[in-house]
Amino acid sequence: METKNYYDILGVSVKASADEITSAKNALAKKYHPDANMQDGIDTTEQMQEILEAYAILSDPAKRAEYDRDISGRKPVMQTYDLKHAEAEEKEAESGFVVYWKASNQLYDIITESDELIRQKDATSRLAQLAVQALPCILLLREARIPERYWLPDIMNWLLFASYKNRNYTTAYLLTLYDEHTKRDMTMMDGLKLKNRSHKYEHSVKRLMKY
Numbered sequence: 001m002e003t004k005n006y007y008d009i010l011g012v013s014v015k016a017s018a019d020e021i022t023s024a025k026n027a028l029a030k031k032y033h034p035d036a037n038m039q040d041g042i043d044t045t046e047q048m049q050e051i052l053e054a055y056a057i058l059s060d061p062a063k064r065a066e067y068d069r070d071i072s073g074r075k076p077v078m079q080t081y082d083l084k085h086a087e088a089e090e091k092e093a094e095s096g097f098v099v100y101w102k103a104s105n106q107l108y109d110i111i112t113e114s115d116e117l118i119r120q121k122d123a124t125s126r127l128a129q130l131a132v133q134a135l136p137c138i139l140l141l142r143e144a145r146i147p148e149r150y151w152l153p154d155i156m157n158w159l160l161f162a163s164y165k166n167r168n169y170t171t172a173y174l175l176t177l178y179d180e181h182t183k184r185d186m187t188m189m190d191g192l193k194l195k196n197r198s199h200k201y202e203h204s205v206k207r208l209m210k211y
Contacts, residue, residue, distance in 0.1 A: 005071060006054035014068070018059065022153075025055040026105060045164055052161040059154065097163035097171060100144050104156040107137040111201065114208045127211040134208060144171055148202045150178070152194075 007014050010024040030048045057063045070181070114130045117123035141151060150156065159174045182191055183196070 002014075006058050006067065007071075009050050009054040010058065016058075021055065022059050025051060025059075025157075027206045029105075049161060049164055054158050056161075057155060077093060090199045096167060097169075097174065099162055100141060100146060101156050101160040101173070103137040104151050105153060107134055107141070107151065107205070108153050110134045110137070111204050111208060115204055118207065124211065127208065131208050132139075134205070137204065137208070146175070148174060148205065149195075149198045151205070152198055152201055155198075 007016070010016075010021060012020055012024045014116055016024070028051045029048065034049060058069050108125065110130050110133055112125055113135075117127055117130075141148075150159070155178065159178055162174055162177055182194070186194070
């Protein structure tokens with residue numbers, strides 16, 4: 001990936017905000033993940049890996065700052081594909097970890113909305129609807145024995161990327177790989193920040209399910 005411009009891969013400006021980068025990643029991931037396109041004879045594994053790798057760098061302020069210093073003069077070489085079906089018309093034949101990844105992203109969108117509504121007095125009805133929508137995602141993740149502390153999108157993205165490297169990895173083994181990654185590659189401060197974010201997210205999930 002050294003010759004590729006991560007901003008072009010995600011289709012965002014070099015001045016894009018963190019929210020814009022996340023939104024771009026989510027839209028591209030839904031479009032390019034391999035299990036959604038395999039039925040059309042298109043292998044988008046490489047594109048999915050590029051998207052996740054770009055997001056891993058640009059979503060981290062320190063890594064993004066370092067990357068920005070290194071990309072002067074580079075030209076994007078991202079290959080694109082014309083997909084046969086619009087996103088709304090996709091009939092996904094999903095398998096493997098991508099099923100859990102998609103559920104976690106759906107849950108995150110729901111929790112993001114519920115966090116914004118939670119302090120509004122007249123939002124009880126909508127929160128109850130969101131709780132119903134969240135339940136299938138929660139049950140799927142729990143049935144897969146993926147503990148709540150792994151449900152954050154950044155963590156699930158890392159797990160999905162690892163699963164593409166070897167489709168034979170079990171979910172339990174992927175979680176073990178991630179734990180090893182955090183101990184080996186993450187600073188103590190970053191680890192504490194991630195732990196706090198995870199706790200807050202778990203709290204938001206539990207709070208919504210009370211409605």
